[in-house]
Amino acid sequence: MVRPYAVKGRKRKKREENYDREDEEQSAEDETESAPHEEKETEDAHELSGIPIQPYEPKSQTGAVFILEKASLEVAKVGKTYQLLNSDDHANFLKRNNRNPADYRPDIAHQAILAILDSPLNKAGKLRALYVKTEKGVLFEVKPHVRIPRTYKRFSGIMLQLLQKLSITAVGKREKLLRVMKNPVTQYLPIDSRKIGFSFSSVKLVDIQDYVAAVNDDVNFVFVVGAMAHGKIDNEYVDDFISISGYPLSAAGCISRICGGLERKWKIL
Numbered sequence: 001m002v003r004p005y006a007v008k009g010r011k012r013k014k015r016e017e018n019y020d021r022e023d024e025e026q027s028a029e030d031e032t033e034s035a036p037h038e039e040k041e042t043e044d045a046h047e048l049s050g051i052p053i054q055p056y057e058p059k060s061q062t063g064a065v066f067i068l069e070k071a072s073l074e075v076a077k078v079g080k081t082y083q084l085l086n087s088d089d090h091a092n093f094l095k096r097n098n099r100n101p102a103d104y105r106p107d108i109a110h111q112a113i114l115a116i117l118d119s120p121l122n123k124a125g126k127l128r129a130l131y132v133k134t135e136k137g138v139l140f141e142v143k144p145h146v147r148i149p150r151t152y153k154r155f156s157g158i159m160l161q162l163l164q165k166l167s168i169t170a171v172g173k174r175e176k177l178l179r180v181m182k183n184p185v186t187q188y189l190p191i192d193s194r195k196i197g198f199s200f201s202s203v204k205l206v207d208i209q210d211y212v213a214a215v216n217d218d219v220n221f222v223f224v225v226g227a228m229a230h231g232k233i234d235n236e237y238v239d240d241f242i243s244i245s246g247y248p249l250s251a252a253g254c255i256s257r258i259c260g261g262l263e264r265k266w267k268i269l
């Protein structure tokens with residue numbers, strides 16, 4: 001079940017709606033904080049309580065962009081309701097529709113997004129942007145200062161809302177925290193950036209710490225990581241395609257290594 005949407009201006013309520021202690025502390029701040037900037041769009045922006053905004057240092061000049069490719073985030077009508085398809089809850093439905101349940105793994109994107117947003121790299125203001133492209137080609141942006149729900153159930157509720165309504169806005173504010181965008185993602189990337197694709201199958205095996213350390217300080221990084229269970233990312237728009245371990249990693253594990261390399265380079269403790 002998806003949680004009902006918040007009505008604009010309604011007070012955030014109830015302890016059980018927050019998903020961790022930090023959220024409770026932050027929600028008090030949210031109620032008094034004014035929106036950093038107002039967007040003049042009038043489309044059906046969608047408000048969601050429980051997505052507070054975390055303390056965030058302003059962006060410095062160069063930083064990192066992450067793109068999660070081929071994320072398994074697909075909505076379908078199952079019985080009478082629309083749901084985010086996953087291999088645990090929808091195996092029979094998927095088999096009946098000649099789909100392979102093993103391909104339906106929204107948890108991979110969930111863990112990957114959390115790994116990026118939770119990183120000290122992000123907390124230090126060095127994450128410039130996070131884009132997610134679904135297996136079906138839907139591109140959306142996740143603002144670096146958003147707190148994404150930690151439990152899968154609530155994450156799937158938010159993804160369902162996003163993919164149906166095309167944006168999610170913080171309660172009492174007009175900033176879109178998540179929003180569907182027009183393809184291709186390349187139009188949003190910094191011009192002076194190095195685009196790096198990741199795959200276990202790449203023949204170029206590198207130590208990610210040495211790799212990022214060797215890049216000039218005035219260059220932005222764009223990291224393209226797969227958020228799917230099988231297959232590999234397309235390398236159409238990447239400048240380099242690397243492997244960072246002799247072992248296949250989870251998307252979240254791969255991201256942790258990338259963030260660790262940058263944190264070392266930029267001396268973020």
Ligand SMILES: C[S@@+](CC[C@H](N)C(=O)[O-])C[C@H]1O[C@@H](n2cnc3c(N)ncnc32)[C@H](O)[C@@H]1O
Nearest residue numbers: 198199200225226243244245247248249251254
């Ligand atoms: C769950 S894996 C996808 C599995 C897929 N068989 C593969 O290795 O590409 C998620 C993503 O993590 C990244 N990844 C996993 N292992 C890696 C490695 N050893 N080096 C670089 N990237 C890796 C890739 O971007 C991959 O698409």
